[in-house]
Amino acid sequence: MNDPTLAQRLATHESKPRLRFITCGSVDDGKSTLIGRLLHDTGALFDDQISALDNDSRRHGTQGADVDYALLLDGLAAEREQGITIDVAYRYFSTDAASFIVADCPGHEQYTRNMATGASTADLAIVLVDARKGLLTQTRRHSYLARLFGIRHVVLAVNKMDLVAYDQGVFDTLVADYQALATALGIEAVTAIPLSGLRGDNLMMPSPNTPWYRGPSLLAHLEACARATGRAADSAGFRLPVQWVCRPNQDFRGFAGQIAAGAVRVGDPVVVAASGQTSTITSIALGDTPLAQAGTGQSILVTLADEIDISRGDVLASASTPPPVADQFAVHLLWMGAAPLLPGRSYALKLGTATVNAQVTEIKHKVDVNTQEPLAAKRLELNEIGYCNLSLDQAIAFEAYENNRTLGAFILIDKQTLATVAGGTIDFALRRAANVHWQALDVDQEARAALKHQTPRCLWFTGLSGSGKSTIANLVEKRLLAEGRHTYLLDGDNVRHGLNRDLGFSAEDRVENVRRVAEVAKLMVDAGLIVIVSFISPFRDERRLARELFKEGEFVEIFVDTPLAECERRDLKGLYAKARAGLIPNFTGIDSPYERPEHAELVLDTTRESPESLAQRVADRAL
Ligand SMILES: Nc1ncnc2c1ncn2[C@@H]1O[C@H](COP(=O)(O)OS(=O)(=O)O)[C@@H](OP(=O)(O)O)[C@H]1O
Numbered sequence: 001m002n003d004p005t006l007a008q009r010l011a012t013h014e015s016k017p018r019l020r021f022i023t024c025g026s027v028d029d030g031k032s033t034l035i036g037r038l039l040h041d042t043g044a045l046f047d048d049q050i051s052a053l054d055n056d057s058r059r060h061g062t063q064g065a066d067v068d069y070a071l072l073l074d075g076l077a078a079e080r081e082q083g084i085t086i087d088v089a090y091r092y093f094s095t096d097a098a099s100f101i102v103a104d105c106p107g108h109e110q111y112t113r114n115m116a117t118g119a120s121t122a123d124l125a126i127v128l129v130d131a132r133k134g135l136l137t138q139t140r141r142h143s144y145l146a147r148l149f150g151i152r153h154v155v156l157a158v159n160k161m162d163l164v165a166y167d168q169g170v171f172d173t174l175v176a177d178y179q180a181l182a183t184a185l186g187i188e189a190v191t192a193i194p195l196s197g198l199r200g201d202n203l204m205m206p207s208p209n210t211p212w213y214r215g216p217s218l219l220a221h222l223e224a225c226a227r228a229t230g231r232a233a234d235s236a237g238f239r240l241p242v243q244w245v246c247r248p249n250q251d252f253r254g255f256a257g258q259i260a261a262g263a264v265r266v267g268d269p270v271v272v273a274a275s276g277q278t279s280t281i282t283s284i285a286l287g288d289t290p291l292a293q294a295g296t297g298q299s300i301l302v303t304l305a306d307e308i309d310i311s312r313g314d315v316l317a318s319a320s321t322p323p324p325v326a327d328q329f330a331v332h333l334l335w336m337g338a339a340p341l342l343p344g345r346s347y348a349l350k351l352g353t354a355t356v357n358a359q360v361t362e363i364k365h366k367v368d369v370n371t372q373e374p375l376a377a378k379r380l381e382l383n384e385i386g387y388c389n390l391s392l393d394q395a396i397a398f399e400a401y402e403n404n405r406t407l408g409a410f411i412l413i414d415k416q417t418l419a420t421v422a423g424g425t426i427d428f429a430l431r432r433a434a435n436v437h438w439q440a441l442d443v444d445q446e447a448r449a450a451l452k453h454q455t456p457r458c459l460w461f462t463g464l465s466g467s468g469k470s471t472i473a474n475l476v477e478k479r480l481l482a483e484g485r486h487t488y489l490l491d492g493d494n495v496r497h498g499l500n501r502d503l504g505f506s507a508e509d510r511v512e513n514v515r516r517v518a519e520v521a522k523l524m525v526d527a528g529l530i531v532i533v534s535f536i537s538p539f540r541d542e543r544r545l546a547r548e549l550f551k552e553g554e555f556v557e558i559f560v561d562t563p564l565a566e567c568e569r570r571d572l573k574g575l576y577a578k579a580r581a582g583l584i585p586n587f588t589g590i591d592s593p594y595e596r597p598e599h600a601e602l603v604l605d606t607t608r609e610s611p612e613s614l615a616q617r618v619a620d621r622a623l
Pocket residue numbers: 464465466470492493496505509510511513514534535536537538573575584585586587588
């Protein structure tokens with residue numbers, strides 16, 4: 001960086017207001033041509049790209065002797081045809097007044113997740129419509145998704161005006177149609193611009209072809225939005241999700257992270273959102289440079305006046321306007337997993353820098369992305385959007401997505417595969433949790449267990465139907481009883497007659513079935529009992545969830561490992577024969593999966609050992 005002019009130019013560039021936007025619309029609407037032309041006319045292309053574009057235009061272009069700007073973006077289309085999973089392509093350009101990052105998101109329904117990715121960081125969406133075609137299903141879908149992922153400003157780019165002879169009537173009708181849609185979707189600001197991406201009308205400057213249009217050109221409007229966005233960001237309350245606690249030696253403790261909202265100055269009073277502890281900022285550093293203040297988007301390291309407890313995932317906030325803290329929310333979820341969302345299953349949730357366990361407790365409805373109609377749903381499949389209640393295992397600092405995208409957006413991660421299975425936005429916190437407090441009781445588990453002279457445990461039997469769970473569990477209980485132990489046996493068949501009589505055998509119902517019995521078993525273990533659970537409990541995730549409810553050593557997983565063929569041969573209740581005949585759908589081992597335990601404390605082979613001897617081995621673990 002010896003060239004002072006270069007350094008100067010970079011500094012000027014850095015200080016310009018910046019706008020992130022997305023373009024929605026299909027290739028036919030002229031999206032590629034529009035972006036291509038913006039890049040070209042603002043000088044964002046290198047000379048070699050321009051000469052390549054000239055060459056390509058002459059050879060493959062669709063515009064005769066003219067430059068075919070759409071070719072600039074065709075790399076993307078080619079990738080798509082080859083079936084390569086593309087994410088979002090970002091392009092950069094700038095003018096003297098502002099710099100821009102444009103996300104080009106593919107528009108088809110199967111790319112909903114890519115569109116969501118682009119939209120979630122954008123300030124503005126350009127929704128392109130072809131003046132000849134008017135609003136399409138896609139226009140509605142894109143507008144809905146743009147709004148859902150927090151975009152409040154839409155530019156309705158009525159493109160190809162040259163093909164309707166720059167007719168004001170066509171433009172006005174389209175604008176009225178779109179305004180109705182925008183109002184229904186809650187889009188606050190719509191700026192409609194008559195354009196021709198191909199001819200350049202109203203793109204860089206007002207066009208003489210539309211004398212009836214008095215608004216700004218597209219670029220002038222984007223510049224104005226960039227200025228407005230920059231001003232809004234720093235006026236919000238200060239939020240710093242702590243990413244890293246920096247402790248190089250005993251004397252220094254700093255907290256690093258990227259400012260999610262607001263600005264901060266040395267001397268500002270701050271609060272740790274979840275714990276409520278307060279302190280004052282004593283220093284701010286950006287890399288090696290000390291700062292007196294810092295603003296939204298900057299990655300900084302701060303120190304505090306007091307030694308207070310802060311770890312990764314905490315949020316440092318301005319003391320006068322701290323963010324709310326809660327553990328239950330109404331959220332929108334975009335499901336991205338290959339396997340469906342199962343309510344009740346425990347997923348890892350990441351919000352800001354915090355990671356906690358989360359369960360969807362209820363799917364209120366899913367949304368048809370094309371019509372925005374709410375539809376009843378018990379699960380969510382790939383690319384589906386649902387409005388759900390979410391429950392976390394601990395309270396976290398958050399903001400409604402409307403107010404802050406960093407602290408209002410989250411992802412869900414499958415704990416087995418570590419794949420990201422959903423993206424979501426927080427609508428509001430549910431109050432129910434805030435008013436229910438854990439009641440401390442004087443008589444505790446230890447006291448109850450001491451009275452019974454036993455160590456409480458949960459003996460969890462899992463295995464196929466007919467594997468021998470009930471037979472062995474029953475013998476275990478008799479044996480424990482004979483030794484004077486206090487027990488209770490929870491058997492799937494029996495619990496399904498009462499507490500769980502509303503549940504069937506779909507994957508989501510089994511998840512809920514096992515979750516409920518695990519909670520009941522936990523209460524009984526807390527009561528000091530030795531609880532025996534005998535449920536097929538076919539999924540690893542829910543068995544892990546059950547285990548996590550208990551203290552170390554309390555939960556004993558017992559896998560009754562009888563091969564399917566043997567269970568089928570026994571067929572005590574005639575269920576396998578019926579399942580094979582297609583009379584019982586979702587039968588475990590036949591057309592519903594059984595996931596074998598990987599770390600069971602005991603594995604029982606019923607083909608080699610008698611029920612009595614197996615029961616003795618289990619009882620020995622509990623005595
Ligand atoms: N579709 C289907 N699949 C599996 N089992 C079925 C089904 N329909 C009815 N049954 C009977 O229900 C008993 C299993 O209930 P569980 O509550 O243990 O099942 S699960 O844990 O929710 O998977 C199971 O009892 P066990 O044989 O004692 O395991 C069956 O008798």
